Amino acid sequence: MNNTLKRLQNTELEILDEIMRICDANNIHYVMMGGTCLGAIRHKGIIPWDDDIDVGMYREDYNRFKEICKKELNSKYFFQDFDTEKNCGFIFGKIRKNNTEMVEEYAKDVEMHKGIWVDIFPFDYVNDDFSVFQKEYKKLLFIRNLLIVKQGFKVKEDASFAVKFTYHMVRCVRGVLSVDSLKNKIMKIMTKYDDKKTNTMFPYGCAWKEKELISKDEFFDTIRVDFEGRKVPVFRSYDKYLTSLYKDYMTPPPIEKRNSGHDLRNVKFDKEN
Numbered sequence: 001m002n003n004t005l006k007r008l009q010n011t012e013l014e015i016l017d018e019i020m021r022i023c024d025a026n027n028i029h030y031v032m033m034g035g036t037c038l039g040a041i042r043h044k045g046i047i048p049w050d051d052d053i054d055v056g057m058y059r060e061d062y063n064r065f066k067e068i069c070k071k072e073l074n075s076k077y078f079f080q081d082f083d084t085e086k087n088c089g090f091i092f093g094k095i096r097k098n099n100t101e102m103v104e105e106y107a108k109d110v111e112m113h114k115g116i117w118v119d120i121f122p123f124d125y126v127n128d129d130f131s132v133f134q135k136e137y138k139k140l141l142f143i144r145n146l147l148i149v150k151q152g153f154k155v156k157e158d159a160s161f162a163v164k165f166t167y168h169m170v171r172c173v174r175g176v177l178s179v180d181s182l183k184n185k186i187m188k189i190m191t192k193y194d195d196k197k198t199n200t201m202f203p204y205g206c207a208w209k210e211k212e213l214i215s216k217d218e219f220f221d222t223i224r225v226d227f228e229g230r231k232v233p234v235f236r237s238y239d240k241y242l243t244s245l246y247k248d249y250m251t252p253p254p255i256e257k258r259n260s261g262h263d264l265r266n267v268k269f270d271k272e273n
Contacts, residue, residue, distance in 0.1 A: 007269055008102070008116065009046050012053045013228055015095050015118040018074055019055060020232070026068055028061045031222050031233045033121060034208065038242055042250055045228035049258040053118045056203055058219070059194055062122035066093065078113050082147075082183055087112045089148035091186055092205030093120040101268035110152045116267070121203035123219060125193040128200050133213070140189045140204060147182040211244045 023030045032040055033054040039047040046053070057065060069079040073095070078084075081093040087110055096115035103114050127133045177185075190204050201219045206212045214235070224231040235241050242249040252258070 004267055005049070005051060008051055008267060011097060011100065011116045011269065012051075012118055013046070015077060015097055015116070016053050016055070016232075017230070018077060019095055019118060019120070020230070022065065022068055022072055023057075023061075025072075026064065028065050028068075029058055029220065029222075030061070031056045031219070031235060032227070033203070033212075034206070034245065036232075037234050037238060038246060038249055040225050040227045040232055040234055041238055041242065042252070044226045054121065055118060056121045056123055056219075058201075059122045059124050059191060062093065062120065065120070069095075078115065080113055080117075085112050086179075087151050089144075089151045089153055090205065091144055091190065092122060092203070094118065095120065097270070099270040101266055103266045106153055116269075119205075121205050122190075123201045123203050123214075124190050125196060125198045125216070126200050126202045126213070127193060128198050130210075130213075133200070133202070134210070136189055136192070137202075137204070137210070140186060143182055143185050143189070146177065147179065147186065150179055150182070208245050214241065 019030070022028070031037075033056045035047055035050050035052070036054045039045055039050060066079060066081070066083075073079060076098055078096045078098055079093060080088055080096055081090060082088045089110070094117040096113050096117045098113075098115055100116040101114050102116040107114070127136065197216070199216055200213055201216050202213050218235055218237045218241075221236045222233040223236050225234055
């Protein structure tokens with residue numbers, strides 16, 4: 001492991017500890033997601049070649065966490081989402097460390113906080129009918145793309161032809177709606193079923209799309225496992241969850257495919273790291 005990646009992981013663990021401190025002190029339900037959950041089960045820590053940490057929260061807890069951060073978050077860090085920072089186009093949250101930098105190529109021209117981060121994905125209730133969910137999700141993605149194009153985000157170099165085509169189509173109509181109206185439309189779709197308490201939950205900002213649909217019973221049923229010397233919560237049904245995302249998840253990929261998926265342009269550390 002190169003020194004930069006190790007320092008990056010250590011900084012992210014420091015941020016994770018701050019998130020866990022606030023959640024545990026305020027009875028906020030949270031869980032490790034995606035590659036972080038995989039790392040906890042397969043490696044008992046961060047996947048050696050990974051460069052981020054993903055945390056999930058129920059929307060109600062996410063909103064509480066966000067409010068609590070205003071008073072309790074250590075001043076070394078900053079809570080970022082599209083409410084706390086005008087130019088941020090993310091439909092989820094990040095805790096970023098001040099006086100550091102971790103810049104992805106597609107976001108390099110956006111004027112916003114670019115510190116090293118840990119992602120926090122709010123889970124919302126969604127329609128139990130998968131076909132209805134798909135229609136609403138596609139609508140959400142289109143509006144989200146409108147938002148990030150208006151705010152100066154670029155399409156990723158390794159994006160599929162369909163994504164690049166959609167991106168250029170969105171550019172043609174990006175002037176139709178304001179940033180605020182787009183944010184309002186996004187929030188309306190994401191929280192549409194939160195009062196209905198359906199049986200299905202979903203983190204709209206996730207990378208794995210429909211694979212991350214989960215029942216509410218599974219979402220709220222967690223266990224603690226070892227993770228870099230600390231105990232973190234994962235779904236009790238982690239085998240089902242990880243199999244959906246990675247299939248044979250206990251077998252590491254070949255060496256040539258061991259990468260994080262982030263196209264990082266620059267990483268800078270503060271004096272502490």
